[in-house]
Amino acid sequence: MTTQEKIIKNKLGVLELASMLGNVSKACKVMGYSRDSFYRFKELYDEGGELALQEISRRKPIEKNRVEELVEKAVVKMAIDMPAFGQLRASNELKKQGIIISPGGVRSVWLRHDLETFQKRLKALSAKVSQEGIILTDEQVAALERAKAEKVAQGEIETHHPGYLGAQDTYYVGNIKGVGHISSKHS
Numbered sequence: 001m002t003t004q005e006k007i008i009k010n011k012l013g014v015l016e017l018a019s020m021l022g023n024v025s026k027a028c029k030v031m032g033y034s035r036d037s038f039y040r041f042k043e044l045y046d047e048g049g050e051l052a053l054q055e056i057s058r059r060k061p062i063e064k065n066r067v068e069e070l071v072e073k074a075v076v077k078m079a080i081d082m083p084a085f086g087q088l089r090a091s092n093e094l095k096k097q098g099i100i101i102s103p104g105g106v107r108s109v110w111l112r113h114d115l116e117t118f119q120k121r122l123k124a125l126s127a128k129v130s131q132e133g134i135i136l137t138d139e140q141v142a143a144l145e146r147a148k149a150e151k152v153a154q155g156e157i158e159t160h161h162p163g164y165l166g167a168q169d170t171y172y173v174g175n176i177k178g179v180g181h182i183s184s185k186h187s
Contacts, residue, residue: 004054011041011053067105074099075109080128083121084143122147 010031018027018038028038044052066072074097078090085093087106094101101109110116115124125140136144173182 008050008053012045012050014038015041015045067101067109071099071101072109072112075101075106076113076115079110079113079115079121080125081137082139082143083118083125084139084146118143119147 014031014033018024028035087103090106091103115121170183170185173184
């Protein structure tokens with residue numbers, strides 16, 4: 001159950017409890033809501049049903065602080081075309097094209113489009129390739145191969161069964177008179 005579903009369930013619960021008890025005050029006290037909240041929930045439910053009860057962010061985006069639509073599209077295109085570029089490099093490459101945006105601005109756009117990490121940009125590139133059937137450039141192929149190599153380098157090994165592949169490391173610790181050599185083993 002998601003957080004949104006839990007919030008909706010609690011709000012519906014207070015509405016149902018109030019109708020069952022026939023007393024709004026008691027229902028609010030039991031569920032831990034104020035009467036003001038109850039009537040706000042009731043109004044939302046009457047107007048739009050369950051979906052109207054989902055948590056709505058009170059924070060409204062400040063549109064005047066956003067970059068122009070043309071710049072935003074160019075940043076997203078750059079993220080997919082050149083997924084290996086970081087925000088500084090993407091900003092510099094866009095400046096060469098006459099599009100002025102700071103590295104922080106690039107990151108803000110990437111966050112809005114869920115492209116802030118290299119892996120997410122590669123995933124977006126893969127999705128675009130599968131949907132549109134585009135041909136990859138040399139840079140895109142290199143980025144995909146680099147990600148594949150990093151996955152292997154991080155020790156992700158495929159085996160037939162869990163625990164099928166094991167390793168043991170033994171190294172010399174020291175020598176104690178009368179005991180002999182001492183080694184340590186780690187699995």
